[in-house]
Structure formats: structure tokens, C-alpha cells
Amino acid sequence: MSDDVLPNDNKIMRHARWGGVFRPNMECCRVGVSFKVGRGHDYRQCSKPVKVTRLVDGPSGPELIGYCGTHDPLARKKRESARADQWRAENAERQKRYAREAHIQRSQPAYRQALQKIADGADDPRRIAREVLEEFDALLSAAIGKAAA
Numbered sequence: 810m811s812d813d814v815l816p817n818d819n820k821i822m823r824h825a826r827w828g829g830v831f832r833p834n835m836e837c838c839r840v841g842v843s844f845k846v847g848r849g850h851d852y853r854q855c856s857k858p859v860k861v862t863r864l865v866d867g868p869s870g871p872e873l874i875g876y877c878g879t880h881d882p883l884a885r886k887k888r889e890s891a892r893a894d895q896w897r898a899e900n901a902e903r904q905k906r907y908a909r910e911a912h913i914q915r916s917q918p919a920y921r922q923a924l925q926k927i928a929d930g931a932d933d934p935r936r937i938a939r940e941v942l943e944e945f946d947a948l949l950s951a952a953i954g955k956a957a958a
């Protein structure tokens with residue numbers, strides 16, 4: 810895994826921002842981090858010590874780049890995919906909740922009709938209630954299934 814050459818990393822600090830000679834501190838992570846200057850920003854090399862070294866494709870062939878734990882490309886990729894998975898799960902959960910709420914809204918007239926039948930002295934209030942509940946459950950699971958897909 811660590812023998813693979815990673816694609817070019819634009820975050821690697823290779824030049825001084827405003828010309829001049831940039832001599833990287835090889836003890837520290839090579840990623841450029843921005844900091845505020847007046848109303849704008851400038852870059853400096855990350856000040857954290859090197860934790861891992863990765864072979865990265867550079868402008869003149871693969872080069873060995875030291876990274877801190879925060880800026881390690883593989884660790885970042887892992888964190889980002891974990892976050893994306895979490896967002897996907899939360900989104901699916903939210904879609905289910907919306908489908909459920911919308912279904913409850915749509916079902917209100919059917920409840921009212923059933924209650925009205927019972928209030929008017931229907932012969933079999935239990936049957937009416939059972940029918941409404943069965944229809945509600947069937948339509949609800951269909952609505953949630955559609956939202957989850």
C-alpha cells in the first residue's frame with residue numbers, strides 16, 4: 810500500500826508564495842496551510858512533525874513526501890469516505906422520515922371518513938378500523954420503500 814505512488818498533491822508546499830527560495834523543513838509535514846494576513850491570506854508549511862512518508866507523483870517524477878497525521882492523504886481519504894457514508898445514512902434516514910410524515914398527512918381524510926362511519930353508527934366499527942389500519946400500514950411501507958430506494 811505504501812509502495813504505491815499517490816497522485817500529485819496540490820497541497821504540497823513546493824514554492825514560496827511570492828517568489829524567493831523556499832527551503833522546506835524536512836522534519837515537518839510538507840503541506841501548505843493558509844493563515845490570515847490582514848484582509849487576505851498567505852501560506853506556510855505545516856508545523857507538525859512528519860508521521861508518515863508517502864511516495865507522491867511530483868512535477869519531476871515520484872518524490873518521497875513527509876506528512877503529519879492530519880494531512881496524510883490516505884488518512885484524509887479514509888476520513889472523507891467515513892463522513893460521506895455518515896451523510897448517506899443520515900440522508901436515507903431523513904428521506905424515510907419525510908415519506909412517513911407525508912404519508913400520515915395524506916391519510917388524514919381516510920381516518921376522518923372511518924371515524925365518521927363509526928360515529929354514524931356503523932354495524933362493525935372494528936372491521937372499519939382494521940381496514941383503515943391495514944391500508945395505512947401497507948401504503949406506509951410502500952412509501953418508505955420508495956424513499957429508501
Ligand SMILES: [Zn+2]
Pocket residue numbers: 838839840855856857876877878879880
Ligand atoms: Zn500537516
